[in-house]
Amino acid sequence: MMSEPTWKSTFKAFLYLLPALLILIIFNIYPIIKSFLMSFYIDFDYFNNVVYERGVRNFIHLFQDPNFIKATLNTFIFVVGVVPISIILSLTIALFLNSKIKFLGFFRTIYFLPFVTSVVAVAIVWSWIFHSDYGLLNYFLGWFGIDPINWLTDPTYAMPALIILSIWKGLGFNIIIFLAGLQNINQQYYLAAQVDGASAWRRFTNMTLPLLSPTMFFVSIISIINGFKVFDEIFALFNGKPGPANSTLTVVYYVYQKFYEEYEFSLAAAAAFVLFIIVFIFTLVQLIIGKKFVHYD
Amino acid sequence: MIKSALTKTTIYFLLSVGAILMLLPFVWMLSTSLKAPNEVMTMPPVWIPSELNWSNFTEALSVAPFDTYFMNSVVVTVLSTIGELITTILAAYAFARINFYGKEVIFAVLLGTMMVPGEVLLIPNFVTLSNLGWIDTYQALIVPWIASVFAIFLLRQFFLGIPKELSFAAKVDGCSEFRFLWYVMVPLAKPALITVALLKVINSWNAFLWPLIVTNSQELRTLPVGLSAFTTEAGVKYELLMAASSMVVLPMIILFFIMQKHIIAGVSRTGLKG
Numbered sequence: 001m002m003s004e005p006t007w008k009s010t011f012k013a014f015l016y017l018l019p020a021l022l023i024l025i026i027f028n029i030y031p032i033i034k035s036f037l038m039s040f041y042i043d044f045d046y047f048n049n050v051v052y053e054r055g056v057r058n059f060i061h062l063f064q065d066p067n068f069i070k071a072t073l074n075t076f077i078f079v080v081g082v083v084p085i086s087i088i089l090s091l092t093i094a095l096f097l098n099s100k101i102k103f104l105g106f107f108r109t110i111y112f113l114p115f116v117t118s119v120v121a122v123a124i125v126w127s128w129i130f131h132s133d134y135g136l137l138n139y140f141l142g143w144f145g146i147d148p149i150n151w152l153t154d155p156t157y158a159m160p161a162l163i164i165l166s167i168w169k170g171l172g173f174n175i176i177i178f179l180a181g182l183q184n185i186n187q188q189y190y191l192a193a194q195v196d197g198a199s200a201w202r203r204f205t206n207m208t209l210p211l212l213s214p215t216m217f218f219v220s221i222i223s224i225i226n227g228f229k230v231f232d233e234i235f236a237l238f239n240g241k242p243g244p245a246n247s248t249l250t251v252v253y254y255v256y257q258k259f260y261e262e263y264e265f266s267l268a269a270a271a272a273f274v275l276f277i278i279v280f281i282f283t284l285v286q287l288i289i290g291k292k293f294v295h296y297d
Numbered sequence: 298m299i300k301s302a303l304t305k306t307t308i309y310f311l312l313s314v315g316a317i318l319m320l321l322p323f324v325w326m327l328s329t330s331l332k333a334p335n336e337v338m339t340m341p342p343v344w345i346p347s348e349l350n351w352s353n354f355t356e357a358l359s360v361a362p363f364d365t366y367f368m369n370s371v372v373v374t375v376l377s378t379i380g381e382l383i384t385t386i387l388a389a390y391a392f393a394r395i396n397f398y399g400k401e402v403i404f405a406v407l408l409g410t411m412m413v414p415g416e417v418l419l420i421p422n423f424v425t426l427s428n429l430g431w432i433d434t435y436q437a438l439i440v441p442w443i444a445s446v447f448a449i450f451l452l453r454q455f456f457l458g459i460p461k462e463l464s465f466a467a468k469v470d471g472c473s474e475f476r477f478l479w480y481v482m483v484p485l486a487k488p489a490l491i492t493v494a495l496l497k498v499i500n501s502w503n504a505f506l507w508p509l510i511v512t513n514s515q516e517l518r519t520l521p522v523g524l525s526a527f528t529t530e531a532g533v534k535y536e537l538l539m540a541a542s543s544m545v546v547l548p549m550i551i552l553f554f555i556m557q558k559h560i561i562a563g564v565s566r567t568g569l570k571g
Contacts, residue, residue, distance in 0.1 A: 005396045012474075013397035020388035020515065022402075023444035028410050031421035039419065046424055093315060094306045109557055110316045116553040116560065120521040121545040124528060125326045128535050136325055173564065180565035208381070232505045232521075239528050250311045252416050253569040259420050260510060275493055279414050281467045 039270035040267030046265060061281035068271060069245060071254040073161065078250060082170070086223060087216070089167070090174035095208075096180045097175070108146035108179070108186055111170035119169065126165045127152060130237075152238060155247035162248050170226070176220050182208070204206035221286040222224040225279050231256065251275045314475045316385055327547070330354070330539035353540040360537065361530055363544055365516060366523035373508075374501040380443030381497050382490060388449045390478050393456035394464065407446045416506075423510060424468050437511040438519065442501065455489035456482060492563035495556055498510045504548055518544045 003009070024191060043053035062068045093111065097104055115120060128150035128183075129136045138148040151161040184210065193203050209216075231252040234242055242249035242257070249257075259268035320427060329337060331354055332346040361367070391397070392404060423432075431437040445535060459482060467477040500512050505521045512518055518526065531537045553560060 003396060005398050007399070009395055010397035010399070013391040013395040014386045016391035016395070017403075018387075020384040020444040020449060023384065023440070023540045024392060024410070025444065026417065026425065027405070027422055027441040027444075028446070031411060031418040031425070033414050034424075035417045039375050063356035080466075093312070096312050099305075099308060101305070101308060101312070107312050107316055108561065110319050112557075112561060113319065113550065113553065115564075116549045118505075118521050118524075118549070120503075120505050120525050122322060123543050124524065124538060125322045128329065128539065129322060129325065131535075134340060134342070136321070136342060139340065139342055168322070171319070174328070176561055176565050194503050204356040225355065225414075231416075235505070235509075236525055236528075238526070255416060255419070256506070263557065265416075265420055265424075272414075276413055277419050280412060283412050296448075 014039065035269050035272060038266050039267040041269075041272045044266065058267050059274075061267060062270055062274065067249065068251075068254055071249045071251050071271075072274075073080050074248060075228055075230070075250040077159060078230060078248075079224055080168070081159065082166050082227050083147075083220060085163075085168055085221045086167045086174055087219060090171050091178050091212075091216075092218075093171070094175050094182060095204075097179060108175070111175050114169045115172045119232040120236040122169060123165060126161075126168075127237050127239075130161050153242070153244050154192060155185040158238070158243040158247040162233060162237060162243070166227075166230065169233070170223065174223065177219050177222075178212070178215060181212050184281035187209045217286065217289075219280055224282050228252075228275060228278055228282075251278075272286065300345050302360045316457070317447060321443060323546070323550075326539045326542055329536055330543050332536050334534070340464060352373075354544070357527075357537045357540045357544075357570055361523060361527050361541070362515065363520070363523060363527075363541060366518050366520045366546065368501055369435075369438075370520040372435065374498055376435075377442045377501050378494050378497045380439065381448055384444040385448040385452050385484075385493060386478070386483060386490075388444075389452035389456055390482065392449065392453045407525045408450065411446050411450075419506070419510065425510060432511055432519055433513045435517070438508055438517070441507075442504075445493075445497070448497070451493060452486060452489050455486050468563050491556075492566070495552075495560050496563055499549060499560075500554065530559070 002244055013289055017080065039058055040054045040056065042052050042055045043056050044051040131151065132138060132148050132150045135151070137151065141149065149157050151157045189207055189211070190203060193207060198206070228254055230250050234248050234250065238248065243251045255268050255271045255275070258264040258271060328344060328346060329353065331349045332343065333348070333350045336343045336346055392400065426432055426437050463481060464477055467481060467517065503521060504519070505525070508519045508522045509525070512522060524541055525543050531541070
């Protein structure tokens, strides 16, 4: 059956591929190319598909637009705020869960729960938790003598609020991936280390961490890439606004504003293209550094 | 021994604290959704409502048509999942079992598209749909999502692991290739198909940005879009807002409790983030 390709087998294969290819070409491949081309449109008529002028002015405009610079900076701050804390927390929890405890399934279920729920719904729940007068968070902080914080209306605290929500939402996913990584480590290494009298901390730093590095790397890159794409959380948490005084305006939110609120299609396409470049760089880093430095078992 | 018992206790303690923090928003959501209005805005907070006020749910339904949103979400989720399964099975079979000209190139191009963030596709797809006259229709919510490179890749890997001898035997018995795919390969690939379907259901049910952009009329909103609009409609009535949020969240939580083994196994095997 897996004989040399012939025209007959090619025809047959394309019949099988037709439904998927049709959808993917129209809604995946064509828009990638189109989006790239669109980002160079300067004067155009979309719905009649006529372009009068092309150029790089959109990109120049982007980098001169204080809002875009702010969006890019905010996105970096968001990623830096979420990823390290999320990784440390999820790795710690995964290590706990992996230490032959009872109720493993029970704990895993609870930690994973936010992953299956709608971002919009849980962001609305969190906006209630962040409520400055009657919110749970300020109530708990009051126990420690901390005055009520205007989480969602003070530009200083809007980003931390978004970061807290995002860490909570994404923790379960990272824990599951770390658990899978930990369970893949050959137990004989640990037996050998124990025979040699290595302490628990040394076993962790000299064995678990290096052996877990591919997983660690994978989780970091996925978290970084997803961090750059944050949108739903912001929209729902701040009721359709990018936070007070644009304090949680991110790159995807900027794309949404330009495209859907201001109808600046080509500028939005250019901003989306910048997002693609950032994500692409991290994907490349994953492929290159991943092969070079990461210890694969 | 005493030392390790102590560490065990510490571990259980920390895990429990973490678990409480993870659950708290859901508990708070349900508790608020069942409160009488005068118990909502209080300090210190009321944890357990003095009586269960189910009328919040009916009131939320009367303010916004959550029954319509719910049906829309069900229709969109079911149809896009079925659609994706069909296109995926067919395409994955071609990549796994047929040799044809251009196979490597097509496969590489498809995998390459996985590196592009979906947000890049938003604008051209919107233009395509308006040219087709599909804005504000069910097609717009479903058709662009009935094929996935990731799903094809996953199922192809699974198909490759099914012994080829099976198909020779089927051929000898006079079974057509198509029948062989449906009656032998598909049942054997059930674990992979369940993974694909569950992840699709979760993503489709929770999708927000795309349905927000391609729907204008209230009758076509899915639950997340309807819920987001409801924040303006409900104002500061948090008991209604939490009742509505529960309606969006609970179906997926129930699905998760029933299918959690498959969902967790699927995520840890594929590392897919929604």
